[in-house]
Every structure is written in structure tokens, then in C-alpha cells.
Amino acid sequence: MKAVVMVRPKEGILDPQGDAVRHSLRKLGFEVSGTRVGRLIDLELTADDPADAEAQVERMCSELLANPLIESYEILLEDP
Amino acid sequence: MTDKPRVAVVTFPGSNDDHDAAWALGAVGADPVAAWHQDAELPAGTGGVVLPGGFSYGDYLRTGAIASVAPVMDAVRAFAAAGGPVLGICNGFQTLCEARLLPGVLRPNRQLEFVCEDVTVRVENADAPFLSRCSPGQELVIPVKHGEGAWYADQWTFVQLAARGQIVLRYADDVNGALGNVAGVVNQARNVMGLMPHPEHAVDPLLGSGDGGLLLAALVDTAAAFRATLAVA
Numbered sequence: 001m002k003a004v005v006m007v008r009p010k011e012g013i014l015d016p017q018g019d020a021v022r023h024s025l026r027k028l029g030f031e032v033s034g035t036r037v038g039r040l041i042d043l044e045l046t047a048d049d050p051a052d053a054e055a056q057v058e059r060m061c062s063e064l065l066a067n068p069l070i071e072s073y074e075i076l077l078e079d080p
Numbered sequence: 081m082t083d084k085p086r087v088a089v090v091t092f093p094g095s096n097d098d099h100d101a102a103w104a105l106g107a108v109g110a111d112p113v114a115a116w117h118q119d120a121e122l123p124a125g126t127g128g129v130v131l132p133g134g135f136s137y138g139d140y141l142r143t144g145a146i147a148s149v150a151p152v153m154d155a156v157r158a159f160a161a162a163g164g165p166v167l168g169i170c171n172g173f174q175t176l177c178e179a180r181l182l183p184g185v186l187r188p189n190r191q192l193e194f195v196c197e198d199v200t201v202r203v204e205n206a207d208a209p210f211l212s213r214c215s216p217g218q219e220l221v222i223p224v225k226h227g228e229g230a231w232y233a234d235q236w237t238f239v240q241l242a243a244r245g246q247i248v249l250r251y252a253d254d255v256n257g258a259l260g261n262v263a264g265v266v267n268q269a270r271n272v273m274g275l276m277p278h279p280e281h282a283v284d285p286l287l288g289s290g291d292g293g294l295l296l297a298a299l300v301d302t303a304a305a306f307r308a309t310l311a312v313a
Contacts, residue, residue: 013187013232014187014190014257016188016189016190016191016192016257017188017192019192020192039141063149064141064145064149065141067142067145067178067185069184069185069232069233069234070185070187070232
């Protein structure tokens with residue numbers, strides 16, 4: 001089973017990287033009023049059971065993949 | 081084995097201030113010993129631990145995140161839980177925050193630029209063993225060199241930490257956008273400290289400042305005292 005974890009800077013948390021990207025996009029002539037840069041993690045899991053897989057990924061997120069102080073995350077399970 | 085207090089300096093892949101830290105600790109009276117990220121135990125007789133600066137594991141994921149789950153961190157966690165003094169410098173600070181041994185997290189500098197300069201930090205609270213050679217309000221000149229040094233915690237945590245005197249060092253000027261200009265914090269038990277400035281690069285006035293030596297020498301004092309309590313027990 002595959003899973004995708006999307007990690008984002010939490011709302012309200014300053015994201016200097018996103019700001020830098022926005023400034024560069026503006027320089028190129030694009031009109032962008034907000035840019036946030038996060039991270040995407042593709043996982044290939046050995047678990048077959050979706051509930052089990054989701055529980056595992058949830059734990060991965062809280063133990064390593066995201067820092068809950070500054071990041072939020074979203075888990076997408078992809079059925080094989 | 082010497083009778084100097086033994087301080088373990090942990091090397092992760094990508095640590096680059098481990099040798100400087102060991103040299104500086106030696107210069108202020110420690111017996112520095114090397115520990116490796118895959119070690120399950122700290123060297124025998126360890127009285128203090130330093131997590132040095134650098135870019136452990138290439139700063140992958142988040143600075144300090146991968147190091148925070150390295151095998152040696154179980155030993156560091158146990159050492160800290162037993163009351164042993166642990167000092168995290170720069171990447172070591174980031175690692176201790178990611179390991180949740182210290183409150184908050186280090187985020188990219190607000191200006192998105194790597195800062196590398198001597199900065200003035202003020203001793204906000206000297207009520208921690210690492211600051212026993214400093215007095216409250218004292219200003220120390222110690223260099224910083226980091227891209228992810230903006231300490232952050234939520235407002236409630238910040239207020240609590242300030243009330244408990246856990247914010248021990250603040251930058252005199254805004255260096256990186258850190259909340260409250262925080263440069264260093266201690267845990268509630270006050271035996272774990274992290275700071276972004278590099279005391280190991282400031283142990284000799286000939287090289288600009290000897291102020292970092294005050295912090296390292298205090299760590300060495302504490303390491304000796306900690307070993308002595310173990311010997312009694």
C-alpha cells in the first residue's frame with residue numbers, strides 16, 4: 001500500500017522560504033498573493049490493511065515526519 | 081584515565097564542530113571523549129555530554145530531526161533523565177529540541193540568510209549549572225553561524241518558560257527572528273541546555289572572545305559534580 005504525506009508550515013507560522021518563492025514569482029511577472037512551501041513524502045508500506053497503514057503513518061508523522069509545533073500534515077492513502 | 085571530568089562529544093554524520101568542542105573542553109579542564117551516533121551507550125565515566133554544531137545527516141527533513149532519533153540519543157536521554165548535564169550547541173540545540181528534551185524548535189532564519197558573526201548575548205537567568213560562572217545581565221560575545229536559528233515556541237509555552245526562568249540567553253539585537261530574541265534555553269530540571277551561539281569558538285581572547293569558555297567551564301564543573309554524586313550513590 002502506498003501513502004503520501006503532505007507536510008505544511010502551520011497557518012500563522014512565518015514561512016520565509018514561501019516568501020522568497022513568492023518574491024521570485026513576482027519578479028517573473030506572476031501575480032501571487034501568498035506562497036507556502038511544504039514537503040511531500042511518498043511512502044511504500046508493507047501493511048495491507050488501510051486502517052493499520054493509516055495508524056502507522058500517523059505515528060510516523062508524530063514521531064519524525066512532521067514537527068507539530070510548526071507543521072501540519074495530511075495523509076493520503078493510495079489503494080493498490 | 082585522568083581525574084579530569086569526562087565530557088562526551090557526540091559525532092553524528094555531518095557534525096563539524098565536534099573537534100573544536102573537544103579541543104575547547106580540554107582547554108577548560110575537561111577530559112573530552114568521542115562518542116559516535118550509533119553507540120548504544122556513552123563512554124564509561126561520562127559526566128557531561130555535548131552535542132556539537134554541524135549539519136547532522138545533511139539537515140535532511142528538518143535540522144536535527146534525524147539526529148534526534150539516532151541510537152546514541154537513547155543513551156543521551158537516559159543520561160539527562162538521571163540528571164546528567166547535556167549541552168547542545170547550534171545543531172546540537174536543534175537536535176535536543178527535535179528530541180523534545182528542550183522546548184521549542186529552531187526554524188529558518190527570518191532573513192533566509194546564513195548568519196556568521198560575533199553576537200552579544202545577555203544572560204537572562206543564571207540559575208542553571210551551565211551559567212554558574214556568569215551573572216544575570218552579563219553580556220557575552222560569542223559567534224553564531226547558522227541558517228536555521230530562529231527559536232520558536234507557541235505563546236503559552238514562551239510565557240511559561242520565561243516565568244520559570246528557562247530562557248537563559250537572549251541576543252542583545254535581533255539576529256535571526258527568534259521569538260523574544262531567545263538564544264538559549266534550559267529544560268525544567270535545568271540540566272539540559274541548548275544555545276545557537278558557539279561557545280567552543282570563544283574560549284580565547286586572542287581569537288576574539290573568551291566568553292564561551294565561561295559556559296564550557298561551568299559544564300565541566302557540573303560534570304565533575306555529577307560524577308561525584310554517582311560515586312556517592
